[in-house]
Amino acid sequence: MANGRRVIIGAPPQEAKAYLELVAEHGSPLLVFDREILERQYQLLSDTLPDVELYYAVKAHPNEHIVRALDELGCGFDVASAGEMDMLMDLKISGRRTIHTHPIKKDREIRDALRFGATTFVVDNLDELEKLVPYRDRVGILLRVSFSSEDAAVDLSRKFGCDVRDAAGIVMVAGKLGLHIKGLSFHVGSQCENSAKHVEAIEQCHQLMEEISKSVPVPMSTLDIGGGFPADYQLAGIDISSFCAPIRKALGRLPRDWHLLAEPGRFLVAPSVTSITTVTGRSERHGTCWYYLDDGVYGSYSGQIFDHAIYPLQVLKDGTTRPSILAGPTCDSIDVIAEDIQLPELEIGDLVIGHQMGAYTAATKTRFNLLPDARFVCRYDNS
Amino acid sequence: MKHFKETLYDAVCQEFRIDKLYFENRTKHQHLMIFHNARLGRVMTLDGIVQTTEADEFIYHEMLAHVPLFSHGRAQRVLIIGGGDGAMLREVLRHPVEQVTLVEIDKAVIDIAKKHLPDHSAGAFEDARTNLTIADGLEYVSDTDEKFDVIICDSTDPIGPGEVLFSEEFYTQAKRCLAPGGILVTQNGVPFFQLDELKVTARRMAPHFVDATFYCAPVPTYYGGFMAFSWGTDDTRLRQTDMATLHGRYDEAGIKTRYYNPEIHRASFALPQYILDALSGTS
Numbered sequence A: 001m002a003n004g005r006r007v008i009i010g011a012p013p014q015e016a017k018a019y020l021e022l023v024a025e026h027g028s029p030l031l032v033f034d035r036e037i038l039e040r041q042y043q044l045l046s047d048t049l050p051d052v053e054l055y056y057a058v059k060a061h062p063n064e065h066i067v068r069a070l071d072e073l074g075c076g077f078d079v080a081s082a083g084e085m086d087m088l089m090d091l092k093i094s095g096r097r098t099i100h101t102h103p104i105k106k107d108r109e110i111r112d113a114l115r116f117g118a119t120t121f122v123v124d125n126l127d128e129l130e131k132l133v134p135y136r137d138r139v140g141i142l143l144r145v146s147f148s149s150e151d152a153a154v155d156l157s158r159k160f161g162c163d164v165r166d167a168a169g170i171v172m173v174a175g176k177l178g179l180h181i182k183g184l185s186f187h188v189g190s191q192c193e194n195s196a197k198h199v200e201a202i203e204q205c206h207q208l209m210e211e212i213s214k215s216v217p218v219p220m221s222t223l224d225i226g227g228g229f230p231a232d233y234q235l236a237g238i239d240i241s242s243f244c245a246p247i248r249k250a251l252g253r254l255p256r257d258w259h260l261l262a263e264p265g266r267f268l269v270a271p272s273v274t275s276i277t278t279v280t281g282r283s284e285r286h287g288t289c290w291y292y293l294d295d296g297v298y299g300s301y302s303g304q305i306f307d308h309a310i311y312p313l314q315v316l317k318d319g320t321t322r323p324s325i326l327a328g329p330t331c332d333s334i335d336v337i338a339e340d341i342q343l344p345e346l347e348i349g350d351l352v353i354g355h356q357m358g359a360y361t362a363a364t365k366t367r368f369n370l371l372p373d374a375r376f377v378c379r380y381d382n383s
Numbered sequence B: 001m002k003h004f005k006e007t008l009y010d011a012v013c014q015e016f017r018i019d020k021l022y023f024e025n026r027t028k029h030q031h032l033m034i035f036h037n038a039r040l041g042r043v044m045t046l047d048g049i050v051q052t053t054e055a056d057e058f059i060y061h062e063m064l065a066h067v068p069l070f071s072h073g074r075a076q077r078v079l080i081i082g083g084g085d086g087a088m089l090r091e092v093l094r095h096p097v098e099q100v101t102l103v104e105i106d107k108a109v110i111d112i113a114k115k116h117l118p119d120h121s122a123g124a125f126e127d128a129r130t131n132l133t134i135a136d137g138l139e140y141v142s143d144t145d146e147k148f149d150v151i152i153c154d155s156t157d158p159i160g161p162g163e164v165l166f167s168e169e170f171y172t173q174a175k176r177c178l179a180p181g182g183i184l185v186t187q188n189g190v191p192f193f194q195l196d197e198l199k200v201t202a203r204r205m206a207p208h209f210v211d212a213t214f215y216c217a218p219v220p221t222y223y224g225g226f227m228a229f230s231w232g233t234d235d236t237r238l239r240q241t242d243m244a245t246l247h248g249r250y251d252e253a254g255i256k257t258r259y260y261n262p263e264i265h266r267a268s269f270a271l272p273q274y275i276l277d278a279l280s281g282t283s
């Protein structure tokens, strides 16, 4: 994602009006959720991976409006903590439609998950396997294997996942402990540039599962291909169907009776949420104009720190541009959203729009300076 | 939601059509749902697990109440732990007992069951012999000075608020609360799917009772064949109560039952081989 930031100067009058109206009605800063975009993303992904059950990675944006919209579409949920399960329970979503994917758990967490009704758990080592022994009559286990991926923006294979060479051994031990490992899972990393890693992982898992199944009495039949489906931070028009075509082909070579799962987070929610912030102050320094916004990297833009995302920005004004800096509202000097960008002269009260801001944005916001959160509003919502 | 899918096991699950949803919410202690199903009548679930249905509740409640009560023969003071739907209370009150104490941790279950599952309690909470306490079952048996002839544990499964009722400490304290010749019975899951639960209970109860065993009844919506009920007492003769005595007590009580009868009573202590093997440690 190193290829810089997209900045859009100016907006068609209709679009500008819509942003201004939202701020007039709800104040600033905002995160504006467009349910139709989420629905479109879900549809696109399920159409392109028709044999894969989708479990939305709640961590990407644990928001009740988002979860409810996906629930109504029939999407499942990938949960990783008691807090996430608690939220789904409040929304009356059955645990039967969820999988618990955190490889490292306290006993309390396992019990909470079982009470909630999540019976699929992920492990990647023998200690975790043993933790599930008391619940072996109830659970189904996925063994997470690790495939490192240099080109993913966020490599998730370093922290979790067992070595492919250790998988068979862990499955054997599980069998002796009376635990059933029903399949494998992997997560090649988030925001992948292409699907080569997915394909490679699918092929390796296929081979591994076939091999292991020969020597264990219960066949392995579930493959969870994780997340990694990209958001379009360059606004370049990523075609998810082309991205997924090789994945679909690789999955097509698996036995027809295998259960296929995926845990998309970013792809589903990123484009469905737009940030609106307001210029609250200005300052001229060394020939650069500093604009202080009412949201920043401790808030909605936290993904620029934690998730290494660079969101496309937009100002509504047109005109001659000059070097500018967009800074957040906290006292910390790290709280800078964008440096060295060319913007037209902005005034106090002008809006700055952040696109593709649905995933790992509000999810990682902090309470620093006790500034108010960006308000989450639903577009087209009359309630 | 148009269907209820039970969340007990990963590999298999029973599914009920929801024909009318009466209640769904989180109480202070658990997730509670009551709905109507055309075949089963009203169904109550807690934390995604079937607790009782109008169609088959008689099997469960008759067996957990009448087996210890007719075995005992003179029970005056009975303690029910759990059983917030009131059906266990209803069955126990059909016997000429002096007092029945019901200890339920979740008052919401009682209130909501009274409203949406009224035939379960059928007025039992209003009986003058009923003594209702909202408390944690383990704390109650640990603190009380009362003695009971029969203690019935009508709990949820061992994960959740019912957890402490499967602890060794609970069996210790329950034993302490039993009058001489008293009996403890508990619901202990469906061994076909929950064999570990059976083994753990057997291991924890054994040190506290001279006669610790299980008896069985098949409750259709406790999916998986026989449900096991644990049985603990120091009077080894109670389990052997002969047919004539049982018949005498049953006839005298004049209780009309739909599953229980003295023959079933005796037969229910006969355990299938897979259960015996599990208990003897050969499986």
Ligand SMILES: Cc1ncc(COP(=O)(O)O)c(C=O)c1O
Binding pocket: A057, A060, A078, A101, A156, A187, A189, A190, A191, A226, A227, A228, A229, A263, A264, A265, A266, A267, A359
């Ligand atoms: C286990 C797991 N599943 C799914 C996801 C979602 O990945 P993505 O947002 O790339 O779809 C993550 C992200 O961190 C994850 O850790």
